[in-house]
Amino acid sequence: MRAIVSFAALCATGAAITAAALMWWPGTPQITDRPETVAIPAGSYNYRPSGDFRIGTRSVDPPSEQRSAGTGFEIMKYPVSEAQYALCVAAEACNPTATTGQADAAQIDISYVDATGFARWYSKMTRQTWRLPTDDEWVRAAGDRYVDSGLGISANETDPSKRWLANYRQMLTVRGDTDTEIHQRGHFGDNEFGVSDMAGNVWEWTESCFVNGQLSADGSEITEQTSYCGVRAVQGKHRAFIIDFVRDAKVGGCAAGIPPDYLGFRLVREG
């Protein structure tokens, strides 16, 4: 992921941070045909923070944290489809993007800017608050589809090339045979919660920014961190950081890493 990060960070321009606020929408909804959602329960889960973490100056895996969520949340069962996105484009609230002509396929060629634009419009139309998940929420919703990004390289490894090569090879392994066909939603199946298509060939935008963090000497906890929001975490078979206006990471991804196949999104419903 580091290669992607460096490239992204180089090319990123100013970041517009759009924090989704819980809002109340007056009037009657214009879209009542709401998408199927899945309730992700409260409870404990494993999470590895997103970004670049170091002990002193040495890059290491961030700690895999056992986290506990006191509340559940509701997330779309499927990624936003071409048909759903087309409504927003027709209403001139979303930027047009490429389509495959399959109404029920996940809408791809989506940037962070497009995804958050759709969320704003969709919230207005449904009189509900919809937003992108955080990286942490995506991991919870992914359940057993979540691929831990730890490289398993010893924190005492002194040779930086080992992490770099291991990262490249891990990306190859988790991808397996590349399937670059655009499928109908549901093709990649449900996870244990009933959330469909997690970690298929469409990587999904999250709200989460890139974090530069320092770990304690034993690597067990984060002692300080700063965020950079010109790039956002996208989640799929592996995590990547993509500049917010990029729609296709395959081109313009990175010189020496392996970028996501396609970029799409799904939303979380608040309240």
Place this chain on the structure above:
Amino acid sequence: MLTRRATLMGAVAVATAPLAIKASASTEEVMDTSSAQAVDLSTLPRRKVKLVRPPFVHEHEQIATSGPTVVQFEMKIIEKEVQIADDAYLQAMTFNGSMPGPMMVVHEGDYVELTLYNPPENMFQHNIDFHAATGALGGGSLTLVNPGEKTVLRFKATRPGTFVYHCAPGGPMIPWHVVSGMAGAIMVLPRDGLKDHENKPVSYDRIYYIGENDFYIPKDENDEYMRFEDAGDSYGDTLEVMNKLIPSHVTFNGKVGGLTGDNALTAAQGEKVLFVHSQANRDSRPHLIGGHGDLVWEAGKFNNVPDRDLETWFIRGGSAGAALYEFLQPGVYAYVNHNLIEAVNLGATAHVLVEGEWNNDLMEQVVAPSEYDVMHEGKTALP
């Protein structure tokens, strides 16, 4: 409905060029050498070499341990549809089924004897023009084969270097066949091996053959790449794109990602790797990100003193060059065409995974990326 291929498979049409293509291959001068003075090579040893798929190169000696030999190669021309990117297909024409065609290695003074097969299921006439050969349009005039025919060409490898070979069956078929994939390379080594700038012997531990292709895939009214029934069907639309000279894809080893991911090249720290790079149609400028060309035969001809320490080297369209590099540092390297638009957006990127021990003397991250004190730091940088 009969496809054009099916029509051509009929006996009548086999020997003629496809109907849709006005300038036929038969406009090219076709000759034979049967009346010329015979040459007796019966005393020379003969050796058969099986070609391998690029980026790999068949086993060979760097320094010849015997006198001149007749080296026999075989290649079959395969016409087939090939996926060149996730969303793009090419009605390809290939030497031996790969893009680029396989690389041959012989020594100066050897005779190259190629048997070229054009199988009956193909649609087109093909031939081969070796830039390493002398006379008869590089062999093109002696090798024009119809579907179902074979030919054998022998030429003497008189000039040491890396050279392109390509199909050149006459008129507008020439560029079309080349940008449909019909090009490869041959390396003619000096009998006593490669020499550095001081004329001292140098050798390589590994060799990779990077064949670069420029493709011109037409798009339909929905901005999607068009797929075609067969190569003849693709000609008209492809020609329109070709004549604008802007490729839709620029690839290594025949497809976007042809030498990345699972197909990435590998090497070890301390290994000397010879990269042979060919481009039969269009200029290119190889660059190894994080590395160099220690010794570069930019034009590919070994009688010239190699350039040293190059950052980027130039491959003239229609030539093959060679660069020798010893990997000094482990990690992931990108070998690109340093027109970065072509490298990143059109496909001309390869990766090299190099194992070894990091050397902080060559490079060290002195301060990891971290926030700085904007009030007090960074004020001395600007003039």
